[in-house]
Amino acid sequence: MSSENNVNSGSKAVIRKRIKAVRNAMDRADCVRRSELICKRLSELPEYVNARNICAYISKGNEVDTKLIIERAWADGKHVYVPKVYGKEMEFIEIADYGELAPGNFGILEPKSDDRSEIKDGLMFMPGVAFDKTRSRIGFGGGYYDRYLEKHEYLVTAALAYDCQIVESIASEQTDIKPHIIVTESKVIS
Template sequence: MEAQGGPHAGGADGDVALTRARKSALRRAIRLARDQLSATDRAVASAAAEERLWRLPELRSVRTVGLYAAHRGEVDLTGFADRVRAAGARTLLPRVVGDDLDLVASTSTSPLVAGFRGIAEPTGPSVDPEQLDVIVVPGVAFDPNGGRLGQGGGHYDRLLARLQPHTVRIGVSFACQLVPSVPREDHDLPLDLVVTDRGTYRTGARPVEEG
């Protein structure tokens, strides 16, 4: 975090305010860059990111994978979800419940309904997130060290905090969403891998225990 000199710096409160201001500015910039991708570019890049995900050794022999329903131009993982299910794994999708995210089992024919902020959400009973072997999360911006900038609600940060230590956390985005460093606060939890259509980054941000 950048130091703020001078007698009116505001201490810790000033640092937090600065970090949040930097987050807001980065969100605006990255959303603009992502929105400039054409539908064709987005489809091609989504397919490339899906292929990189599929080749990860962390995806071999997994039983339960957390995914998401793409919203507002995010990387579309529909094809990846089908491949994971065809390989025998169960896929879970998130559902906003108050300030938290629940996870619900979802298949290619499971109904999705418009939920929080219009995001497609599954219906059905909740599944304990401790069952996850791998979770793939979206975001507005990522960095190669595992930093993630979300939409600002903190839902994924609270979900990540509930996972077992062995659960592999993967962020996925378009290459234009990767930045050198994402501003972080204490509650922002790092990811183990960041995957884009152009590269895969193993962050080493935390030790991953065997499940």
């Protein structure tokens, strides 16, 4: 697979559909190998090393496997928070192991608890379908992360993506929030 996807034009919906198809067609063993490289690269960055709090989404399907970095964060003594959706909003709730999760909205694992706490600093992993070299992002279309980060702009954000998810250009809107860094299996874009 080339390091840059040749899906370089079209609406967000068209790019989202094409990149999801490319990612979903990836071999599972290849996804695991690439996820390991991404998580290793991320764990060496000062943004991760210096963070006491990690806000991580629970990956699904062929997304970059966040389980690897979540387990690394626990081993490193960091607090791990994962999202729980409440209508059109989401909050992050601390978990100490995977037994604290249950299927929630969209079939994604969420905390069973509703014990919300204000996270004053930390590193947040932003999910996404596609990204470009300027760090513009196409998410899944719900706007949850953009709304959350609008209120929590002090969090450092990192997108975890395969090289094939990097496209030439994405038209961004005023409400779109770019991650500070994008970590792929071959590079860090900042």
